[in-house]
Amino acid sequence: MSQSLDRALTLVGELATGPKTLEELAGVVDVHKSTALRLLRTLESHRFVQREGVHHYRLGTALFDLANRALEERDVRRSSESALRELNALTGYTVHLASYEAGEVIYIDKYDSTHPMRMYSRVGRRAPLHCTAVAKVLLADLPEAKRREVAASMEYPRLTANTITEPAAYLAELERVRERGYALDNSEHEDFIHCVGAPIRGSRGEVVAAVSVSVPKVLLDFEGLVALVPSLLATARAASIECGFTPRD
Amino acid sequence: MSQSLDRALTLVGELATGPKTLEELAGVVDVHKSTALRLLRTLESHRFVQREGVHHYRLGTALFDLANRALEERDVRRSSESALRELNALTGYTVHLASYEAGEVIYIDKYDSTHPMRMYSRVGRRAPLHCTAVAKVLLADLPEAKRREVAASMEYPRLTANTITEPAAYLAELERVRERGYALDNSEHEDFIHCVGAPIRGSRGEVVAAVSVSVPKVLLDFEGLVALVPSLLATARAASIECGFTPRD
DNA sequence: ATAGCCGTTGCAAAATATGCAACGTGAGGA
DNA sequence: TCCTCACGTTGCATATTTTGCAACGGCTAT
Numbered sequence: 001m002s003q004s005l006d007r008a009l010t011l012v013g014e015l016a017t018g019p020k021t022l023e024e025l026a027g028v029v030d031v032h033k034s035t036a037l038r039l040l041r042t043l044e045s046h047r048f049v050q051r052e053g054v055h056h057y058r059l060g061t062a063l064f065d066l067a068n069r070a071l072e073e074r075d076v077r078r079s080s081e082s083a084l085r086e087l088n089a090l091t092g093y094t095v096h097l098a099s100y101e102a103g104e105v106i107y108i109d110k111y112d113s114t115h116p117m118r119m120y121s122r123v124g125r126r127a128p129l130h131c132t133a134v135a136k137v138l139l140a141d142l143p144e145a146k147r148r149e150v151a152a153s154m155e156y157p158r159l160t161a162n163t164i165t166e167p168a169a170y171l172a173e174l175e176r177v178r179e180r181g182y183a184l185d186n187s188e189h190e191d192f193i194h195c196v197g198a199p200i201r202g203s204r205g206e207v208v209a210a211v212s213v214s215v216p217k218v219l220l221d222f223e224g225l226v227a228l229v230p231s232l233l234a235t236a237r238a239a240s241i242e243c244g245f246t247p248r249d
Numbered sequence: 250m251s252q253s254l255d256r257a258l259t260l261v262g263e264l265a266t267g268p269k270t271l272e273e274l275a276g277v278v279d280v281h282k283s284t285a286l287r288l289l290r291t292l293e294s295h296r297f298v299q300r301e302g303v304h305h306y307r308l309g310t311a312l313f314d315l316a317n318r319a320l321e322e323r324d325v326r327r328s329s330e331s332a333l334r335e336l337n338a339l340t341g342y343t344v345h346l347a348s349y350e351a352g353e354v355i356y357i358d359k360y361d362s363t364h365p366m367r368m369y370s371r372v373g374r375r376a377p378l379h380c381t382a383v384a385k386v387l388l389a390d391l392p393e394a395k396r397r398e399v400a401a402s403m404e405y406p407r408l409t410a411n412t413i414t415e416p417a418a419y420l421a422e423l424e425r426v427r428e429r430g431y432a433l434d435n436s437e438h439e440d441f442i443h444c445v446g447a448p449i450r451g452s453r454g455e456v457v458a459a460v461s462v463s464v465p466k467v468l469l470d471f472e473g474l475v476a477l478v479p480s481l482l483a484t485a486r487a488a489s490i491e492c493g494f495t496p497r498d
Numbered sequence: 499a500t501a502g503c504c505g506t507t508g509c510a511a512a513a514t515a516t517g518c519a520a521c522g523t524g525a526g527g528a
Numbered sequence: 529t530c531c532t533c534a535c536g537t538t539g540c541a542t543a544t545t546t547t548g549c550a551a552c553g554g555c556t557a558t
Contacts, residue, residue, distance in 0.1 A: 002287055003514065004254055004514080004515085004545090004546065004547090005253055005257045008257075010295075012315065013311070016315050016318045021505095023504070033505075035547055038547090042258070052357075056355070058319070059318065060319075063319055064316050066312045067313050067316030069265045070309075252544090252546085253515065270536095271535075281518075283517070283518085283538080284515075284516055286536070287515080304535075
């Protein structure tokens with residue numbers, strides 16, 4: 001669709017084979033030397049390629065950063081798959097996997113309820129920050145300054161009678177989540193649904209994702225929901241270990 | 250230098266922060282949605298980005314391939330640095346590190362002789378395939394079919410009285426190199442220089458690079474050169490271990 | 499000293515990317 | 529169930545951007 005970009009990406013792919021000279025690269029995409037030069041310069045400014053000596057180009061260091069970041073996300077999803085599937089099979093309820101990225105909480109995986117009554121949600125969608133268990137889990141792990149900043153700038157639309165609508169109350173809620181190690185959504189998002197969520201941790205103990213179980217109130221009361229916590233924490237711990245987390249004891 | 254490419258790379262960098270929607274991305278580089286869409290499509294066709302759900306883009310899988318390949322090369326050079334520096338200090342002669350890439354043998358690092366007499370060479374430069382110790386080491390590890398193919402298509406310019414000028418003789422030489430675990434260049438490249446080279450192996454035992462010592466004949470006769478082999482092999486083994494190689498015993 | 503190779507630059511032509519506006523689709527609310 | 533809204537998608541005309549060319553300059557090898 002975009003010719004110059006297409007050519008540039010082809011060049012990068014070609015460099016994966018090993019270092020190449022300008023003219024070799026120009027030949028690969030069948031353009032003039034000067035054209036290849038300009039593309040490579042742009043690639044170089046973004047550290048996608050770098051010069052090796054005078055006559056050769058090689059892949060640059062930006063690729064490491066990018067690959068590592070992409071890999072982390074991907075690994076959370078893949079690594080926690082079996083644990084989450086098991087929790088889904090055990091409880092029969094909808095299980096969500098979410099992560100915090102750039103000010104948003106996004107559902108990155110979902111295991112549908114086996115019960116006839118399903119809830120609406122979709123992978124890739126943003127979760128409201130103030131009224132979901134996964135968001136509470138993820139935001140609770142942010143440094144305090146960031147937490148305050150986010151709490152101050154986010155919206156608090158009242159969705160149910162239980163919805164938290166004040167920054168102060170929300171920050172206090174995050175503190176509770178931090179302390180007890182899991183989060184509740186006591187019908188704060190939708191009247192007929194309540195959830196419990198727990199953190200999945202990475203190798204350095206940081207929270208990389210959140211797992212939650214969502215249950216229709218008609219199927220399980222609040223007491224029953226809280227009774228799911230041990231299973232949820234076991235699942236979160238199993239997923240954490242898969243993500244490289246080492247339990248303290 | 251290239252606007253569209255620059256924008257596209259900026260988008261990729263932005264995606265490192267986490268999944269984004271089309272409009273968010275368009276805002277980052279300050280272009281129209283449709284423009285961003287076309288760039289993303291091209292990036293997607295090269296697997297640099299991929300869609301997450303319907304509304305989000307994330308980094309794609311091509312980055313893994315690229316990063317891994319780039320990392321391998323880079324690691325060889327960095328990992329073997331201390332071992333090679335030590336060999337250079339021990340012998341005082343010029344030490345080269347070379348790797349095989351896309352039909353060529355390229356010097357990827359060099360430690361100059363401490364003796365007043367230095368040899369000419371340069372990092373990034375191609376090494377002749379038929380008359381250098383490093384090339385013999387690297388080609389000796391190729392599968393037989395590939396070895397034959399390369400031997401048949403390469404050039405054999407006579408550079409000295411000892412230069413191998415026939416494919417058959419060269420293939421036989423590679424076989425010897427394979428068996429004894431190191432290669433010699435008995436003044437086959439330059440009259441007054443001879444070399445010994447050995448393989449550096451990676452985690453799966455494959456040859457990832459070659460290390461060589463180059464000595465002016467006036468400083469050391471052939472017998473003296475061969476006497477360097479134990480040190481060379483020790484260096485190659487040390488560098489191999491740094492590259493993830495596990496010795497058998 | 500000289501020839502050849504490769505990367506680099508300025509410029510003019512034109513191909514290409516861009517923005518616009520309208521369309522299509524799917525979700526959410528009444 | 530209908531309607532609205534949000535978002536991604538497409539065709540097209542404009543002009544910006546990219547491209548090829550040709551000449552230059554540095555470096556190596558002879």
